[in-house]
Amino acid sequence: xxxKYTQFxxxxxxxxxxxxxxxxxxxxxxxxxxxxxxxxGPILVQGSSDGADELAAALLxxxxxxxxxxxxxxxxxxxxxxxxxxxxxEDLERPVLAAAASIRDLSPSARVVTVSRTAxxxxxxxxxxxxxxxxxxxxxxxxxxxxxxxxNGIVLADGVTTTSPSAxxxxxxxxxxxxxxxxxxxxxxxxxxxxxxxxxxxxxAGKVAVVTGAARGIGAAIARTLHRDGATLxxxxxxxxxxHLATVANEVRGTxxxxxxxxxxxxxRIIDHAxxxxxxxxxxxxxxxxxxxxLLANMDPDxxxxxxxxxxxxxxxxNDALLASEHFRNSPRIVSVASTSxxxxxxxxxxxxxxxxGVMGMVRATAPLLAERHGSINAVAPGFxxxxxxxxxxxxxxxxxxxxxxxxxxxxxxxxxxxIAFLASDxxxxxxxxxxxxxxxxxxxx
Amino acid sequence: xxxxGQSATGPEESSTSQAATHGRDSLRKAVVVxxxxxxxxxxxxxxxxxxxxxxxxxxxxxxIARFGLQDERIGEVAAGAVLKHSRDFNLTRExxxxxxxxxxxxxxxxxxxxxxxxxxxxxxxxxxxxxxxDSAIAGGVDSASDAPIAxxxxxxxxxxxLNRAKTLPQRIQVLSRLRPKDLAPDAxxxxxxxxxxxxxxxxxxxxxxxxxxxxxxxxxxxxxxxxLAAAYDAGxxxxxxxxxxxxTRDSNLRADTTLEKLATLKPVFGKNLGAxxxxxxxxxxxxxxxxxxxxxxxxxxxDAHELPKLATVVDGEAAAVxxxxxxxxxxxxxxxxxxxxxxxxxxxxxxxxxxxxxxxxAGTVLSTLAAWEDEEFGRTRLGLDGALGSIDRSTLNVxxxxxxxxHPFAATGGRIVASLAKMLHDKGxxxxxxxxxxxxxxxxxxxxxxxxxxxx
Numbered sequence: 001x002x003x004k005y006t007q008f009x010x011x012x013x014x015x016x017x018x019x020x021x022x023x024x025x026x027x028x029x030x031x032x033x034x035x036x037x038x039x040x041g042p043i044l045v046q047g048s049s050d051g052a053d054e055l056a057a058a059l060l061x062x063x064x065x066x067x068x069x070x071x072x073x074x075x076x077x078x079x080x081x082x083x084x085x086x087x088x089x090e091d092l093e094r095p096v097l098a099a100a101a102s103i104r105d106l107s108p109s110a111r112v113v114t115v116s117r118t119a120x121x122x123x124x125x126x127x128x129x130x131x132x133x134x135x136x137x138x139x140x141x142x143x144x145x146x147x148x149x150x151x152n153g154i155v156l157a158d159g160v161t162t163t164s165p166s167a168x169x170x171x172x173x174x175x176x177x178x179x180x181x182x183x184x185x186x187x188x189x190x191x192x193x194x195x196x197x198x199x200x201x202x203x204x205a206g207k208v209a210v211v212t213g214a215a216r217g218i219g220a221a222i223a224r225t226l227h228r229d230g231a232t233l234x235x236x237x238x239x240x241x242x243x244h245l246a247t248v249a250n251e252v253r254g255t256x257x258x259x260x261x262x263x264x265x266x267x268x269r270i271i272d273h274a275x276x277x278x279x280x281x282x283x284x285x286x287x288x289x290x291x292x293x294x295l296l297a298n299m300d301p302d303x304x305x306x307x308x309x310x311x312x313x314x315x316x317x318x319n320d321a322l323l324a325s326e327h328f329r330n331s332p333r334i335v336s337v338a339s340t341s342x343x344x345x346x347x348x349x350x351x352x353x354x355x356x357x358g359v360m361g362m363v364r365a366t367a368p369l370l371a372e373r374h375g376s377i378n379a380v381a382p383g384f385x386x387x388x389x390x391x392x393x394x395x396x397x398x399x400x401x402x403x404x405x406x407x408x409x410x411x412x413x414x415x416x417x418x419x420i421a422f423l424a425s426d427x428x429x430x431x432x433x434x435x436x437x438x439x440x441x442x443x444x445x446x
Numbered sequence: 447x448x449x450x451g452q453s454a455t456g457p458e459e460s461s462t463s464q465a466a467t468h469g470r471d472s473l474r475k476a477v478v479v480x481x482x483x484x485x486x487x488x489x490x491x492x493x494x495x496x497x498x499x500x501x502x503x504x505x506x507x508x509x510i511a512r513f514g515l516q517d518e519r520i521g522e523v524a525a526g527a528v529l530k531h532s533r534d535f536n537l538t539r540e541x542x543x544x545x546x547x548x549x550x551x552x553x554x555x556x557x558x559x560x561x562x563x564x565x566x567x568x569x570x571x572x573x574x575x576x577x578x579x580d581s582a583i584a585g586g587v588d589s590a591s592d593a594p595i596a597x598x599x600x601x602x603x604x605x606x607x608l609n610r611a612k613t614l615p616q617r618i619q620v621l622s623r624l625r626p627k628d629l630a631p632d633a634x635x636x637x638x639x640x641x642x643x644x645x646x647x648x649x650x651x652x653x654x655x656x657x658x659x660x661x662x663x664x665x666x667x668x669x670x671x672x673x674l675a676a677a678y679d680a681g682x683x684x685x686x687x688x689x690x691x692x693x694t695r696d697s698n699l700r701a702d703t704t705l706e707k708l709a710t711l712k713p714v715f716g717k718n719l720g721a722x723x724x725x726x727x728x729x730x731x732x733x734x735x736x737x738x739x740x741x742x743x744x745x746x747x748x749d750a751h752e753l754p755k756l757a758t759v760v761d762g763e764a765a766a767v768x769x770x771x772x773x774x775x776x777x778x779x780x781x782x783x784x785x786x787x788x789x790x791x792x793x794x795x796x797x798x799x800x801x802x803x804x805x806x807x808a809g810t811v812l813s814t815l816a817a818w819e820d821e822e823f824g825r826t827r828l829g830l831d832g833a834l835g836s837i838d839r840s841t842l843n844v845x846x847x848x849x850x851x852x853h854p855f856a857a858t859g860g861r862i863v864a865s866l867a868k869m870l871h872d873k874g875x876x877x878x879x880x881x882x883x884x885x886x887x888x889x890x891x892x893x894x895x896x897x898x899x900x901x902x
Contacts, residue, residue, distance in 0.1 A: 239681070256512055
């Protein structure tokens, strides 16, 4: 649901009033629907490297309308700024200023995507400066864009080409409506792993996916999105949430597994159910999480321990079972739900933020363990998402919280689900140990 | 040559029951895949506003979700309710249409008082064994909260005649027959039509006849609560039950009850029998709302759908007693059905690993066990050489039964079948041999239905 303020300022008198008073003007974002065009207009590919040429050719092969030079006053669906051969900061000028001339031609909900290389792998200080410069440039541009347009970046590790499967997969994700609430973020392509899907509308066809905490909210949205993308679902939640879980399972044509994930044998039960009922297990989404907010000065062991037990200890234990299983060896995917609270901190959430920070640490350290089986593990960190939980926040606090990002609105559970579905796909095989924020570029937490 | 001679004399020598057994051996198996029920709620509680159709649909949808049966065309669904509105003439089919199953799944209603649920299992299992269907869902539901209320017989006759009257004078004449007492509604009751006695009063006669003590009844009730609570705590019901309307456990369950507390309750049945009254609200089941379902299949269907096989439905037997003339107690039919079923299958009580004897009243279970242990009853009524035998009480209702869970009449059979199938499957995996379970359910009208399941 679009919030009432966004509805009001999107049309007629509300739009005029908001503009004249200088009020936030959130727009209804372009979100993915199967069959819709990837971008709302032609794509301008800026950059003169071989990597830029190859990328433009790849986009042409997707039957997209690609420009290598801007046509004056033509509305654009996206600008792709290929900066993969920067050797010093001065190299930024030509492509960046060329792109600048086209910023005003971007359509509503258009995309800017940079393609650059990791500063960590730079051969010298000047090239590192240039590469790191893209970071600040992109994040600032994201804050300048209006009308639902977003800017995100793809960072290639050395040796990874602009047309490697995951670079193209990430590009497609950023261009599409799937990334509606992702803004000012980077995805690092660590390797040439991954394969592009035969059918871009069914990237998870043939996969069996488990989603924990799937009875409602973001978990239910993840289940629906994975189902839409072609996966067979096992939805998991605590037995007490079984009625909502059954509704979700029946909606996504999957099976319901009533299970407390803090049980010692939860991982084995998940594997047994997925393999026993559906013959395989490809994707595990650790979404189940709880909050027990209290200032640290008032924290009690029960609040602290229950949050840590559900939000991180259970994930670690389940991952151990997955890593030990012969059924989780064929390019498996793990995606965990973290939180911007775990990055920026949040008053009253020391326990929750500790657990979510823990998720990000776990993801980084688990990535190498999955590498030899061509697996990947990543986290998605949601910002302010419109759920039953955030609907209980007092009105004024909620209204401020949902405007404090570049898109000036809260995200939807489906926005988080889209990011998870992408990271769970074969195309994302070259992305691992990474954290992707789905927060509309929240102004807190970098 | 010798073969010809044997086959000529064979059939004459073998009894009909043996022939029946041999016939059954050639049939394919009907397996219990699993089950789902909603927590049972005391009447007037969480499900006060839920109809039979609501609850049966919820139980079905939970089963569908557990086993991924969305859009599946099931061979047949059979369920029923004891307290049933006339509008629910097609209750089960309507529940199927409201569920996530394929709308092309046929369904029928069945009604055999408290044996309804078990009888749906037996009937559908037989169809599977015969090859008529490959999959089936058995079930039952009852709401004492949303019970039908009929108009009085006097008002009903007037209304029907009024409908037939053609002229205004005729209508006035019909209406003039109406008396104030005709306006009082006719509420349902659980009394036996032929004796006017409630089920509790009937059982009180039987309880006294078999000299069942208050202490023994309270102990059985205490065990039921303790066992059910322990089963919940162990997660036994995690894959047998789906919460409904805020309930996650049976609302009748008193995990903290004690023998002392049970001993303080005042008797409610059998107060005019002369003998000491022993039956209380604690050792009798309360009126309850709830629904249960069981997924049955052929082995091939279960395998093709990658579904578990918990137990096979081996055999079932129904019996009835002449309680009207006082020959036997109203709820004693299982005492006759079980020996017949065991004999037909060449089994004794010692061959049973788990006994599930429905706790309509603690006195019912104990009277049945007393009858089986009674030499004279065995000789004169069962036609045996002596007593049928006794059972190891530690194998009786080990995960609780109706005294703790409650008893929505038609839903009890499904509750027991699914739970027992899981217990047998789990025990078989530990023991390395198939475990065997016996189900015994008494029913109004002096009836009883019993069954044997064997772990897969």
